[in-house]
Amino acid sequence: MTDAALALAVLRATRAQKLEPQDLSAARSVAPRLGRRVVEVGDGVTLGWGDGDEPQPDGTYSVYSLSRVPLVTFACCLTLCWRDRHAHPYPGRTTTRKAVLSLARALDLDDKHFKGALLHDLPGAGLVEISGNTVRLGVAIAVWPNAQIEALRRLRDRLPAPTEDTR
Amino acid sequence: MVAPIARDSGVLIDDEGLIEVARQVCDAFADPDAIGGLTRAEIQARVDGAADPMTFDARFNVFVRLELLRPTLGKKHQQRYTLNPAGMVGLLVFERISERGGIDELLTLLDRTKAALAAGAADPVVVSEALASMRGLLSVYADELARLTRTAPLGELIAERRYHDHGGLFGEVKSLNDLVSERMPQLDSDAYRLVVEAQRYIDAVQTMVERVLDEGGEARDFSVLDPEDYRAAALTAHPDDLAEVFSTIVFDPPAPWVDAAAILDALDAQRPKKRVRERPPEPPGEPPGDPIAELERRAAAERRQRALAAEQHLQGEAARELTATIRGLQWPAAARLLADLLALDTDADQPYAAKIGEAVFIDPEGPITYSSPLTLTADRPELSRDEVSRPEEAKRD
Numbered sequence: 085m086t087d088a089a090l091a092l093a094v095l096r097a098t099r100a101q102k103l104e105p106q107d108l109s110a111a112r113s114v115a116p117r118l119g120r121r122v123v124e125v126g127d128g129v130t131l132g133w134g135d136g137d138e139p140q141p142d143g144t145y146s147v148y149s150l151s152r153v154p155l156v157t158f159a160c161c162l163t164l165c166w167r168d169r170h171a172h173p174y175p176g177r178t179t180t181r182k183a184v185l186s187l188a189r190a191l192d193l194d195d196k197h198f199k200g201a202l203l204h205d206l207p208g209a210g211l212v213e214i215s216g217n218t219v220r221l222g223v224a225i226a227v228w229p230n231a232q233i234e235a236l237r238r239l240r241d242r243l244p245a246p247t248e249d250t251r
Numbered sequence: 252m253v254a255p256i257a258r259d260s261g262v263l264i265d266d267e268g269l270i271e272v273a274r275q276v277c278d279a280f281a282d283p284d285a286i287g288g289l290t291r292a293e294i295q296a297r298v299d300g301a302a303d304p305m306t307f308d309a310r311f312n313v314f315v316r317l318e319l320l321r322p323t324l325g326k327k328h329q330q331r332y333t334l335n336p337a338g339m340v341g342l343l344v345f346e347r348i349s350e351r352g353g354i355d356e357l358l359t360l361l362d363r364t365k366a367a368l369a370a371g372a373a374d375p376v377v378v379s380e381a382l383a384s385m386r387g388l389l390s391v392y393a394d395e396l397a398r399l400t401r402t403a404p405l406g407e408l409i410a411e412r413r414y415h416d417h418g419g420l421f422g423e424v425k426s427l428n429d430l431v432s433e434r435m436p437q438l439d440s441d442a443y444r445l446v447v448e449a450q451r452y453i454d455a456v457q458t459m460v461e462r463v464l465d466e467g468g469e470a471r472d473f474s475v476l477d478p479e480d481y482r483a484a485a486l487t488a489h490p491d492d493l494a495e496v497f498s499t500i501v502f503d504p505p506a507p508w509v510d511a512a513a514i515l516d517a518l519d520a521q522r523p524k525k526r527v528r529e530r531p532p533e534p535p536g537e538p539p540g541d542p543i544a545e546l547e548r549r550a551a552a553e554r555r556q557r558a559l560a561a562e563q564h565l566q567g568e569a570a571r572e573l574t575a576t577i578r579g580l581q582w583p584a585a586a587r588l589l590a591d592l593l594a595l596d597t598d599a600d601q602p603y604a605a606k607i608g609e610a611v612f613i614d615p616e617g618p619i620t621y622s623s624p625l626t627l628t629a630d631r632p633e634l635s636r637d638e639v640s641r642p643e644e645a646k647r648d
Contacts, residue, residue, distance in 0.1 A: 093501065096503050097501045097502065097503065097504070098504075099504050138508075139508050141508055141510070147507075147508045148505070148506075148507045148508065149507050149508050149509065149513060150507045150509060150513070152517045152520055152521060155509070155513055155514050155517035155518075156517050156518060156521045158509065158514065159514050159517070159518055162514075191518075191521050191522060192521070192522075193521065208504070208505050209504075209505050209506065209507050209509075210504065210505075210506070211509065224506070224509075229510075232510050232511045235510075235511035235512070236511045236514070239511065239515060242515050242518060242519075243514075243518070244518065
């Protein structure tokens, strides 16, 4: 197996990894041919989709997506972690599980379903990272298409507003 | 009986494809139109495709020599043959052994021996010989399985394994042992030795299966188990055991697609817009008064209106025939007039009466199809026109 193939397989399997310089260089050169791009996250890199190569949910194939509760939970995390809407949401600020729960309750989200989404669905999808009581946005946000980020900027008023105890 | 598998008078075939010729020859005689026998040409026509002409001729001659096919008449150059039933049975036995191995024959002997013992019809010599046969067969199989487990490749072991899938064998041997101990105690030691060999055979099967599973698992050879075994494992095995299968397989982590539209749609679904119901505005109009008094006022006005109409019809007379008037009206004006007159008739406070005659006028073409004579009468003192139009003022005056 070539260095590039192994590096890309490692990035796909681990979601984010620190690579040796030669592996990183090989991955960067090969990724565009696969419709991918290598994005730096912290002291490592992750693999995103190339511009125009991301999945098209309205296309002729079905795409795995989240259900309502995980999406609403993620919207609460996005509200609390993405305070500066002019900047990229990743890495954003950290928040607490309690703050996210408070915002979720304000939206009438059931506690049991919310916890399942926050502790399992969203970390599994790489959308958030949980470390003890701390919640931050995950590496999947680092490779979010710019079009999606721009859409959320324009429609930020429709995201949940922070409550008094989460400001 | 061995004709189907004999290459010649004294040698067995070494090509299993030649068994198909024997099978098709036997099938040829199973047709209803084979009654009375078949000629060589007819037989060859029915096995067409199983062998080339030269092979068919060779097999046909073997079948005739070993009397699988017998001429119907003992004449030379006899052209019609019948099938020897023993040969057909031999083919069935050979096919069954090929399919299921020899353990089925042991089970058959075991069942037969048990049945005879249970019925009290068993001969001790026969039972002793049966126990010895079964013990010998199990011992041979145990040794053979041990040899295969040590030396045979995985594929051969997997093929051999399907011949030894008899989960209830030891139970059957045990129950036979109990029967022998009860009915023929003099053969108790022979039955016990059978149990020991059965246990040795089962241990040999277990060892073979362990090697199949170990090597097959490492080689990811899914032909190791039957499809039903995989299905049973999927339904009953512990999730950790099932996950272990993929412990060295690399997967992409979940990557659900999340976009702005999906997030906003989910938020809208979570916060449905609440529709507030507003009280409708009060209609403009008179301030509400006494509704009962209002009803009474309206009823009195209607009664007065009917009385005025009746007086108009009477023209000051005490009685007047109104049949022509009603028949001259259109429908529903005629019905309204009739209803008003009848209301006056039933009102005890009114001096009017409406009498309807028994005759019936039928006019299919007219607006009123059916009508009867009607006379309006008034039992009242004559009133002036002023009193009729303004009765309140007249009373004051």
